[in-house]
Amino acid sequence: MEILTPFFTLGAYLSLTLGLIVITFYLERKLAAFVQDRLGPMEVGWYGILQPVADLLKLLQKEDIVPTQADRKLFLLAPLIIFPFILAGLAVLPLTPTFQASGTSIGVFFLLAIVSIDVLGLLMAGWASNSKFPLYGAMRAVAQIVSYEVPLGLSVLCVVMISQTLDLRLIGLQQGLYTPEANYLVGIKALGVEVTHIGGILSWNIVRMPFLFITFIIFYIASLAECNRAPFDIPEGESEIIGGFHTEYSGFRFALFFLAEYAMMVLVCLLGVILFLGAWNTPLPNIGNVKLADWTTGQLGTWYGNTMAIFWLASKTILLLALQVIIRWTYPRLRVDQLMHLCWKVLTPILLFILLLCGVWRLWMV
């Protein structure tokens, strides 16, 4: 059993990630269609539910072309680098209060570090293609991702300051009924309203420290930029540089880029949920004798508890993913200068201010 545990864990993480990726695939098409008053895919399965499978099968059937002028080794390696690192980042995310692939106490730090390697893959792809558009795309990607690491890191730092830990599991636990320390309404002890046993949305980080809601929005914007999603998709702006860093890729390797992009989306959304939206905890509070929170949480480590945890985590993540998709079909792409303006002149100063506020808040919390 002990030997099999890693495989079981890997299987669970992979299936959850791939499941969420496939759901995002489908959401992407369907929501795009609905926003544009269309129906979207309707042919493959009931309401086109098997469309993601069809898409992937189509991509896998295509020829794997390597341009003759490309740096063959790097070109072949680049897509293979991105996906494993994103998966490695997922490893530190706790799926339930008791189930975590890697229980490292510096999870947040590790996550931010390992996800940055993603950039390396993009740069490799762009450089190895030996073509102007991929190179432009890669440069833009690097500039954008490196810039947005700053607001992303700062927003995570806000949460870390409030939670006083780098352990993602502990950050999650703090936002629920099984918190190790007492929770007070909006985090201020002086108000004297203890919400530890009420739980629900009241113990989420965005309520524990209301300014974290702004942080959450900034985190979300930065995460959009991190995974090259519209409106921050200048690294692959189709109208300008064709496909960006993956212009020269085809077939299976293109599918890997595709998968990696969606895996990245899933990763940042999961991270956002864990950091800000109460992780796996239920949004329903206990009201008097109606123990909604207790009922929808279950006991730690039981089957019911784990199932509910996965359910809440996944549904919150899907909500954020859907929002990402809707945002993609709402906003036009930012110019490079607007992108940098937003990052350095808007998001970063606001976050620095909130960071200060978080320090003060933390003093009031204990």
Place this chain on the structure above:
Amino acid sequence: MREKGANSNYWGSLLEGIQTTIGGLKLTLKHLWEARKQKPAHYVNQEDYFDFNKGIVTLQYPFETLPIPDNGRYRLYNEIDDCIVCDKCAKICPVNCIDIEAIKATEEIGKTSDGTPKRLYAAKFDIDMAKCCYCGLCTTVCPTECLTMTKVYDYSEEQVEDMNYHFSDLSPEEALEKMNLLELFLKEKEEAKKKAATEKKAATTSPTTKKKLVFKPKVKKSEEQVENKEQQTTEETANKVAKAKPKFRPKVKTKSTEEEKKATDVSSEEPSSKAKPKFRPKIKTKQPKEIEAQKEEEKEQPEKATKPKFRPKIKTKTPKKDDDKQPPENL
């Protein structure tokens, strides 16, 4: 903050940015919410057509289709049983997409559903829908209303030849048989005429008999007309269709009489081919050559010998087509 870009300072543009961002998201969310509704496949003349201006507009085409107007112009259909092979449609067609080969029948074949007698077989009645420009002229000119526009508009094919629709109900063998019959009939006429001519030489009173021969059919036709009229009147009283029919009936009548005249001409031509030298020479000048050619071919390929019998009609057409085609080639 009312005016766009009014405050192009840091805080002003920040605020405006937030407002427009929220506004944009509201718009997409509104459309997402309205996607619960679906616009039905209504035709524009339906009263509530303009009430469905929200929600999904997609029509899942092969499964759902928009209604088609009654007088729309789509694929042509020829009810060959009602076709009298008058060639009018082929003549009026601006793009020459109707191809008709007629074989004279030795006698009246039958009647169309509106009572017009049929005297010609359609060995070939092809409409090339790939060429058709849907002008509808052929349907308006058709005397028996047998050529109509249907409601079928989705009939794309993988091969362009498949767009050529064959409406003739005669198989090639049957057509061959009819040709042979006509041939025989004509020969008999010819012999009869020769006999008559010899008799004429013998007895100089022949012209009167000839005239009788010529005119008799006409008398018969007029009798038929009367019959037709009687039939029509009975039909008009009896049928529900009678409401619509009177409107175009007169046309049919005038045409049918014209045609009957033609038919009588034809029938009069048949017995007295020598009597009308003005028309014949054209045909005859070709025929002898062809017959010679036929004979040569017959020697070589006795089976195919019958095919050239079609040719007179093809050739009378093809020169026209060639004439039509030649100018652009010269240009």
